[in-house]
Amino acid sequence: xxxxxxxxxxxxxxxxxxxxxxxxxxxxxxxxxxxxxxxxxxxxxxxxxxxxxxxxxxxxxxxxxxxxxxxxxxxxxxxxxxxxxxxxxxxxxxxxxxxxxxxxxxxxxxxxxxxxxxxxxxxxxxxxxxxxxxxxxxxxxxxxxxxxxxxxxxxxxxxxxxxxxxxxxxxxxxxxxxxxxxxxxxxxxxxxxxxxxxxxxxxxxxxxxxxxxxxxxxxxxxxxxxxxxxxxxxxxxxxxxxxxxxxxxxxxxxxxxxxxxxxxxxxxxxxxxxxxxxxxxxxxxxxxxxxxxxxxxxxxxxxxxxxxxxxxxxxxxxxxxxxxxxxxxxxxxxxxxxxxxxxxxxxxxxxxxxxxxxxxxxxxx
RNA sequence: UCCGCCGUGGUGUAAUGGCAGCACGACAGCCUUUGGAGCUGUGAGGUCUAGGUUCGAAUCCUGGCGGCGGAG
Numbered sequence: 440x441x442x443x444x445x446x447x448x449x450x451x452x453x454x455x456x457x458x459x460x461x462x463x464x465x466x467x468x469x470x471x472x473x474x475x476x477x478x479x480x481x482x483x484x485x486x487x488x489x490x491x492x493x494x495x496x497x498x499x500x501x502x503x504x505x506x507x508x509x510x511x512x513x514x515x516x517x518x519x520x521x522x523x524x525x526x527x528x529x530x531x532x533x534x535x536x537x538x539x540x541x542x543x544x545x546x547x548x549x550x551x552x553x554x555x556x557x558x559x560x561x562x563x564x565x566x567x568x569x570x571x572x573x574x575x576x577x578x579x580x581x582x583x584x585x586x587x588x589x590x591x592x593x594x595x596x597x598x599x600x601x602x603x604x605x606x607x608x609x610x611x612x613x614x615x616x617x618x619x620x621x622x623x624x625x626x627x628x629x630x631x632x633x634x635x636x637x638x639x640x641x642x643x644x645x646x647x648x649x650x651x652x653x654x655x656x657x658x659x660x661x662x663x664x665x666x667x668x669x670x671x672x673x674x675x676x677x678x679x680x681x682x683x684x685x686x687x688x689x690x691x692x693x694x695x696x697x698x699x700x701x702x703x704x705x706x707x708x709x710x711x712x713x714x715x716x717x718x719x720x721x722x723x724x725x726x727x728x729x730x731x732x733x734x735x736x737x738x739x740x741x742x743x744x745x746x747x748x749x750x751x752x753x754x755x756x757x758x759x760x761x762x763x764x765x766x767x768x769x770x771x772x773x774x775x776x777x778x779x780x781x782x783x784x785x786x787x788x789x790x791x792x793x794x795x796x797x798x799x800x801x802x803x804x
Numbered sequence: 805u806c807c808g809c810c811g812u813g814g815u816g817u818a819a820u821g822g823c824a825g826c827a828c829g830a831c832a833g834c835c836u837u838u839g840g841a842g843c844u845g846u847g848a849g850g851u852c853u854a855g856g857u858u859c860g861a862a863u864c865c866u867g868g869c870g871g872c873g874g875a876g
Contacts, residue, residue, distance in 0.1 A: 565837095632836085635836085636838060677840055678839095679839090680839080681841070681842095682840085686828090686829070687814060687828095688815050691816090695828070747836060772841070774839070
């Protein structure tokens with residue numbers, strides 16, 4: 440097959456490309472330039488789109504003896520990922536930009552261009568596995584549960600999965616990938632894992648948002664509506680958050696307070712006890728299926744609410760264009776804007792963006 | 805004016821004669837390709853003030869200052 444290997448400049452995508460070559464495919468490496476602003480050059484290997492990273496990717500491609508190109512997707516990245524990110528925070532929601540990037544850039548813009556150029560598939564260093572079936576590929580969790588990235592790939596559709604290649608998914612651990620990188624003479628073998636949001640140079644998400652969303656002082660309320668403090672911009676908060684409230688005065692019960700709600704219109708943040716985060720139901724209209732759609736409108740599944748949450752057993756129901764999920768036991772702190780990924784065991788069924796939540800805790804007197 | 809109660813880190817409290825403890829908040833680290841959560845750790849008060857009793861005072865006594873409640 441003709442494979443286009445997306446190379447971020449990190450260990451994983453370099454080893455993935457190497458395995459694609461070794462498997463006998465005709466591989467071309469490409470690095471995505473996602474930002475053209477000089478100021479976003481991140482040192483310390485924190486991102487996936489710095490000039491350093493592009494150089495690392497090129498060195499890896501050279502080592503593998505494959506052609507290498509840099510494609511500029513910065514405009515689409517700005518429009519589809521960064522602007523969406525800002526708009527969501529303006530609306531008091533908590534977006535997941537990595538999922539938008541997978542949905543719109545890596546497995547959309549990049550994949551489309553690859554297909555146009557005659558490639559059969561795009562290869563990435565994601566930790567997830569594809570299982571071939573007569574109905575097309577299924578997306579499953581990776582063998583290394585600690586590194587599993589199937590959650591952020593939950594946005595992929597059947598068409599996208601049909602042209603996708605994840606060589607690392609069956610590897611038992613990341614340590615083996617690093618060891619393999621070292622054996623293959625790849626200079627990125629010991630490069631630190633990337634984390635945080637790649638387009639925020641110093642990792643200061645609040646500061647970055649303050650410049651774009653606009654930071655305006657507002658009130659922090661408790662559930663009775665009493666003012667318990669002030670904040671310097673509602674964008675700095677997300678449902679379930681505990682730190683950074685700086686209220687100074689303890690709650691009456693002396694227990695920690697968590698953000699229960701962010702109200703962008705009034706620029707207020709509502710706080711309360713941990714119990715009040717319990718969520719009995721989530722729903723949304725923006726959903727996709729990773730492969731074939733479910734056979735019936737109501738079905739059992741496991742639902743994962745955040746990238747680092749444990750999946751919980753639940754019932755899903757599709758009615759009138761709305762997907763609703765009710766967990767067997769309540770979710771703990773669900774932020775609208777986040778993505779719920781539905782699993783059947785290790786298989787990803789699909790995902791939706793959480794638009795509404797229903798509390799499991801009665802509002803106190 | 806009188807009577808009563810009270811004054812301890814940023815906040816709320818514990819210790820009623822013997823090393824000033826706990827919680828919340830703050831900060832740091834770990835974890836993590838989203839935001840959070842979670843875990844670990846750290847700093848900060850000689851106890852409103854001036855005297856007194858005592859080997860020893862947050863604690864007992866006296867005055868002052870401040871707060872709360874009651875009594876026309």
